[in-house]
Amino acid sequence: MNASLRPTRTAGIRAVTAVLVVALVSGCRGTAPGADGALSAATPSASPSSPAPRTAAADRSVNSLQSDYETVIKNVLPSVVQIDAGNSLGSGIVYDDKGHIVTNAHVVGKQRTFRVTVANSEQLLAARLVSSFPEQDLAVVKLDKIPSGLKAAAFGDTAKVAVGQIVLAMGSPLGLSGSVTQGIVSAVGRTVSESASGGGTGATIANMVQTSAAINPGNSGGALVNLDSQVIGIPTLAATDPQLGNSAAPGIGFAIPASMVRTVADQIIKNGKVTDSGRAALGITGRTVLGADFQPAGVAVVSAAKGGAAQKAGIRAGDIIVKVGDTRITTITSLSEALAVAKPGQKVKLTYVRAGGTKTAEVTLGEM
Incomplete structure (x- = not known):
């Protein structure tokens, strides 16, 4: 992928100061110059722009889909919150009736206390960090006091997520809380690496859901939802195009799948930390090295942890890893991506x- 990826929290933006600029594009149609220079009206039958009559079946289909959208929004939006982490804004999902909220690790950053706004109230609620797991870019915070009517979201089955499925993204893009965008699942099973700059964790995450629903700064930690009102992922990354000055690449966003969200959140809530990441590891510290052509050519082992997988296999400092299985390794990122799709053991x-x-x-x- 040539596009780079950026986390989608909002840095330094408050909801009351978000400014949107809209360009209005207008067009005209209807009359056209005649042969004599006068304006003559085009007949309806000759006009290529005349819309075909809508059928009753088409109207019912449109009305049904609109009704589905409205139902999903009514069901899920109350479970989506805005998280103020001091110097940034992000989103979160109410995970249970005990006040736990799941979000991205890059949303919470190094903060331990937060101000949370639920969808149906402007009241600021205090919350504290339970634990963060940057390796998967997930975290859980907990409300100090549970407001009445707090509604936990329902999470869907990752195995049933299909390309072409209609989805809605809910969150606080640019600080605009309770915003909803729509699109489809563009792909599944993506392995992507998050930038470590700009507040990102640098995590490499496997099995992500790619979506065409607009994912903008502030959507991080929110909900990607199917038409059954189930959360199927947490919007986390948006692609940017380096050829366009790293501006957003429209329609390319990525969400952490619901299965991983539940795995991490359940462990954090139960144990206060992740005890079983399910992520494979070599147990090395490494760095990208360049070849004779000054292009990335492998990962040099800086150190191999005692008792770690690499050290047990005889790998030592100074070795340069160039392949994992049949996968060519040229950079730290490519090594992380190769390991992200593997399993411990x-x-x-x-x-x-x-x-x-x-x-x-x-x-x-x-294991990581």
């Missing part, structure tokens, strides 16, 4: 360079 063939010679080793992956 899985055996993989690692190809590496030592003292100018290419070697291989079978590695039993550890």
